[in-house]
Amino acid sequence: MVTSDAPANPWLSWSYVQDxxxxxxxxxxxxxxxxxxxxxxxxxxxxxxxxxxxxxxxLSGLVLGTTGVxxxxxxxALFAVVYPFLRDRRTTVLVGLVLYALLLVVRNTLxxxxxxxxxxxxxxxxxxxxxxxxxxxxxxxxxxxxxxTGVRLASVSTVALMTVGVVIGYGGLGxxxxxxxxxxxxxxxxxxxxxxxxxxxxxxxxxxxxxRLVTPWARTKAAR
Amino acid sequence: xxxxxxxxxxLNDPLNWTGPSGVFSLxxxxxxxxxxxxxxxxxxxxxxGVLLGHGAHAPGTTHSGRAxxxxxxxxxxxxxxxxxxxxxxxxxxxxxIFATTGLGFGNRPTVLAAAIFALPVILANAYAGxxxxxxxxxxxxxxxxxxxxxxxxxxxxPLAMPLIAxxxxxxxxxxxxxxxxxxxxxxxxxxxxxxxxxxxxxYGQVIAGGFLVAVLCLLVEGVLAAGQRLVTPPxxxxxxxxxxxxx
Numbered sequence: 001m002v003t004s005d006a007p008a009n010p011w012l013s014w015s016y017v018q019d020x021x022x023x024x025x026x027x028x029x030x031x032x033x034x035x036x037x038x039x040x041x042x043x044x045x046x047x048x049x050x051x052x053x054x055x056x057x058x059l060s061g062l063v064l065g066t067t068g069v070x071x072x073x074x075x076x077a078l079f080a081v082v083y084p085f086l087r088d089r090r091t092t093v094l095v096g097l098v099l100y101a102l103l104l105v106v107r108n109t110l111x112x113x114x115x116x117x118x119x120x121x122x123x124x125x126x127x128x129x130x131x132x133x134x135x136x137x138x139x140x141x142x143x144x145x146x147x148x149t150g151v152r153l154a155s156v157s158t159v160a161l162m163t164v165g166v167v168i169g170y171g172g173l174g175x176x177x178x179x180x181x182x183x184x185x186x187x188x189x190x191x192x193x194x195x196x197x198x199x200x201x202x203x204x205x206x207x208x209x210x211x212r213l214v215t216p217w218a219r220t221k222a223a224r
Numbered sequence: 225x226x227x228x229x230x231x232x233x234x235l236n237d238p239l240n241w242t243g244p245s246g247v248f249s250l251x252x253x254x255x256x257x258x259x260x261x262x263x264x265x266x267x268x269x270x271x272x273g274v275l276l277g278h279g280a281h282a283p284g285t286t287h288s289g290r291a292x293x294x295x296x297x298x299x300x301x302x303x304x305x306x307x308x309x310x311x312x313x314x315x316x317x318x319x320x321i322f323a324t325t326g327l328g329f330g331n332r333p334t335v336l337a338a339a340i341f342a343l344p345v346i347l348a349n350a351y352a353g354x355x356x357x358x359x360x361x362x363x364x365x366x367x368x369x370x371x372x373x374x375x376x377x378x379x380x381x382p383l384a385m386p387l388i389a390x391x392x393x394x395x396x397x398x399x400x401x402x403x404x405x406x407x408x409x410x411x412x413x414x415x416x417x418x419x420x421x422x423x424x425x426x427y428g429q430v431i432a433g434g435f436l437v438a439v440l441c442l443l444v445e446g447v448l449a450a451g452q453r454l455v456t457p458p459x460x461x462x463x464x465x466x467x468x469x470x471x
Contacts, residue, residue: 072445073438074401080418080434082425084227156312163316167408169424174316181320181409189324193317200312 013187020188024176031172033202034090035162039155040096046102047147049087051135053197062108067103071126075100075164089170091160100161101154109148141180145218148211155203159196231435240432245416245424251440254403254413258444261335261399264321265342266392272393274349275386276303278376303351307344315341315402323409334406334413341402342395349391388458393448394435398442404437414440415419 017024053060070078075096083092116139124138163174171178173192180188212219234240241247315337322333357380401470404415415432 037454069442072397072441074402074404074441076407077405077417077434077437077441080421080430081438084431126327153311158307160312160314163314164405166316169316171316174314177314177317177320178408181323184324186324189320193321196317197312197313198314204312 007186008090009186012192016185016187017191023033024191024195026094027173027176027192028199030170031159031196032160032199034094034170034172035097035155035158035199038094038153038158038162039101039203039207041094042098042101042105042154042158043147043151046150047109047140049102049108050113051107051140054110055080055131057134063106064110067099067106070099071103075161076167079165079168083168087164089208092168093165093170096165097158097161101158104154104157105147105150106154109143109147113139113147115146116142116196123189135152144215145211148207148215150205152207152211155207156200159200159203163196227427227431228256230426231431232428233293234426234429234432235435243428247414247436248415250414250416251389251436254400254440255410255416257331257335257338257398257403257406257413258399258404261338261403262342262392262396263397265395266337266345266410268390269343269346269349271305273350273383273453274375274376274384276347276370277351278380280351281357302349303344306327310341310344315407319405320411331411332407334411337405338402342399345395345398346391349387350384350393352373353387356379356387357381357383359442370453389452389456393452397441397445400441 022171028099053063078099079092080098082095083089086092086095120142121134123206124134129138163171163177165171166174169175173196176192177189180186180190180192239246243249247321266429318340319333319336353378362375362384363378365375370378404418407415407419414433414437417436418430421429421433423428424450
């Protein structure tokens, strides 16, 4: 297939990056903003959901079951079913990403809430804390490290998942990968892939830094 | 709503179900690709995970999910790194990379990519399963004079089975969910219906395809869950909560 006078088709090409910087940056921006939005929305929905499920244990099976089933449904199928109704590429991908991130955050939040030391809970109850005050001022702060772990997982997989949005034409860096595939241009695929990995790493780093800031007490414990 | 109706019409048309590119044959292809991918991943990941776990002998290793991330140095750390990197690497990226190399278009790159993504799931669960075997049980077996090999085969492996089975199950469901992406790089499977529908802007067909893919996934998940329950002795059944934490 490759003839001797075929143009070079390297996997890495700096000149490709330089020549197409505006386009690459546009897709990178799209990828970053949508992934970040999805993670933030998922966090805002998942924590109250997990708190509810924790407070009323009967709900927890329902909540975990529903989010689990949603997680089983392939992203391609989800985008396919949602898009015709919303008819908006951005919103469709956002909805999909939020649904997938939900399970990870809900599950970790619940694990964290359940893992709170019973003695601590008893002490707070003994001090006369009501159910909600206990949840907000004792249990949730104690569960924070676990919540943060969930958000880290969710942010990394959200960045990776967004590339599937290419099926409805809104996949951020996935768009570049697809075009590279369609034209057989390797540098385009590889650049997008590396940027995707770096973006996932950056998200992970940002979330864990924020996590450190909001759990100052955890730093005094020996690092595991 | 019009799209819903045309989705229903599409599903109701027997011509869409039979024939070489009908639902049945696409679903068959989907499942065949799944089997190959899971087999490939299992062949590599299962022995590796079991041996790493056997070699670790980590005393007092913690439980499931969190353990894998905060596990000690060596083997544990390796599985953690593999699991994390694979989470960050988009399947789609691997798919396009494989499809652009000599592997050609279609099913082969997809099966390979799916296998690579199933690997860490199986590996991590096999590793965790072996490592989490009660140290006392292991010591007792040793004290009875069993060799390392016999401890592994006769004690550790059977005790690790529930977690290993969970890993295989999660991996299989994940692969069934990954295979639809094949259609984006010219491959087969149920994803074809969706991608074709998008290409021709027949959103009824898109919904129908998405629905079928989702149903297949839930079906596979259900069958595997039931099968796993059947073959696991009651005393060894992992509770639903523990399973969720470990996947």
